Amino acid sequence: MRGATASVDGAAASTRHVAVEYSSDAEWAGHLAEFVRAGLAAGEQVRYFADATDPGLVTRTLTRSGVDAASALRGGQLVVITADETYLTGSRFDPDAMIGLWREAVDGAAAQGFQGLRAIGEMSWGARDLAGAERLLEYELRIHHEVFEQLPLTAWCFYDRRLLAPDELAVLARAHLTRSGAAVRDGEPGLAVAPLAGPPGFRLSGSAGYESRRVTASAAAALAASPAEHLTLDLSALDHLDVAALADLARAVRRRPYDTPVRLLNAPPALHRMLELFPELGDGFQEVSR
CATH class of the missing domain: 3.40.50.300 (P-loop containing nucleotide triphosphate hydrolases)
Structure with missing residues (x-):
C-alpha cells in the first residue's frame, strides 16, 4: 500500500x-x-x-x-x-x-x-x-x-x-x-460549490446573492484554508455574484499565506463591471479564460 x-x-x-x-x-x-x-x-x-x-x-x-x-x-x-x-x-x-x-x-x-x-x-x-x-x-x-x-x-x-x-x-x-x-x-440550490477535479480550486455555479450567503462564506473559508499555492475559481457556470459575495471571496484571498493570485476562470460580465466600480476587490485575483 x-x-x-x-x-x-x-x-x-x-x-x-x-x-x-x-x-x-x-x-x-x-x-x-x-x-x-x-x-x-x-x-x-x-x-x-x-x-x-x-x-x-x-x-x-x-x-x-x-x-x-x-x-x-x-x-x-x-x-x-x-x-x-x-x-x-x-x-x-x-x-x-x-x-x-x-x-x-x-x-x-x-x-x-x-x-x-x-x-x-x-x-x-x-x-x-x-x-x-x-x-x-x-x-x-x-x-x-x-x-x-x-x-x-x-x-x-x-x-x-x-x-x-x-x-x-x-x-x-x-x-x-x-x-x-x-x-x-x-x-437546485441558488449557489452550488464543488472542488475542481484537476487543478486545486473550486467551481461556483448558480447565483451568489443574499439567500446563499452561508454557502459563499463556506466557499470563502475553504479558499482561505487551502494549502495549495496556485488556486483556480471556475466561474463558468456562475449566473450572478453580488458585491457582498465578491467581498467575502476577496477577504479570503487576503487571508491566504501566498502572494500568488487566485485565478478567476471565465468570470461573468457582471463581475467585470463590479471590479470596475470596486477595483480594490480585485486585489489578489487574476482573470483568465480557457
Missing part, C-alpha cells in the same frame, strides 16, 4: 469521495453491505462512523446481509465507532482536526497490514445545533484536494434525506464530484 504522503490522481480521487443519499432503512442497509463487502474482499480496513444509527445495528445489519461482521470485528478489519469519537472530538467540529484524523487513520490501517482504508461517515450531525456544524460544507469542499488527492482512502458520506432539509442536503451533496442515489428535486 502507498504511504500517506503518496499523491493520488485527481480524477480517481473524485470517485473515492462519494455523497450517498437514501430515504429508507432498506436503502441504507443496501449501501452499507455493498461498501463493506467490497472493502473486506479487497483486504482493506473498513470504518463506520455512526451518528443517528446505533453501532450495534450496523453489525447486525451486516450479518443479516451475509457479511461475517463478527470475524471482521475480532480481526480489526471492521471498526464501528461514533461521530463523537471522530468528527466531533472535543465537542465541536473542526475541519482541520478531522483532516488530521484521516491521515492518522490511513497510517494506522497501513501499520496493521491492511491494503487500504475505506470509511462510511453518517453526516446527520450536520443538521443539529452543534458547535462547528456550520463548517461542514467548508470541510466537504476542502477534503478532495487535502485528503483524497493525497491519501489512498475511499469514503462514502451517508446523507439521510429524512434528517436533513432538502436545500441543505442539495448544497452538501453537490460539494462532492461523485453522488449516489441523488434525489430528483424541483430546484
Whole structure:
C-alpha cells in the first residue's frame, strides 16, 4: 500500500469521495453491505462512523446481509465507532482536526497490514445545533484536494434525506464530484460549490446573492484554508455574484499565506463591471479564460 504522503490522481480521487443519499432503512442497509463487502474482499480496513444509527445495528445489519461482521470485528478489519469519537472530538467540529484524523487513520490501517482504508461517515450531525456544524460544507469542499488527492482512502458520506432539509442536503451533496442515489428535486440550490477535479480550486455555479450567503462564506473559508499555492475559481457556470459575495471571496484571498493570485476562470460580465466600480476587490485575483 502507498504511504500517506503518496499523491493520488485527481480524477480517481473524485470517485473515492462519494455523497450517498437514501430515504429508507432498506436503502441504507443496501449501501452499507455493498461498501463493506467490497472493502473486506479487497483486504482493506473498513470504518463506520455512526451518528443517528446505533453501532450495534450496523453489525447486525451486516450479518443479516451475509457479511461475517463478527470475524471482521475480532480481526480489526471492521471498526464501528461514533461521530463523537471522530468528527466531533472535543465537542465541536473542526475541519482541520478531522483532516488530521484521516491521515492518522490511513497510517494506522497501513501499520496493521491492511491494503487500504475505506470509511462510511453518517453526516446527520450536520443538521443539529452543534458547535462547528456550520463548517461542514467548508470541510466537504476542502477534503478532495487535502485528503483524497493525497491519501489512498475511499469514503462514502451517508446523507439521510429524512434528517436533513432538502436545500441543505442539495448544497452538501453537490460539494462532492461523485453522488449516489441523488434525489430528483424541483430546484437546485441558488449557489452550488464543488472542488475542481484537476487543478486545486473550486467551481461556483448558480447565483451568489443574499439567500446563499452561508454557502459563499463556506466557499470563502475553504479558499482561505487551502494549502495549495496556485488556486483556480471556475466561474463558468456562475449566473450572478453580488458585491457582498465578491467581498467575502476577496477577504479570503487576503487571508491566504501566498502572494500568488487566485485565478478567476471565465468570470461573468457582471463581475467585470463590479471590479470596475470596486477595483480594490480585485486585489489578489487574476482573470483568465480557457
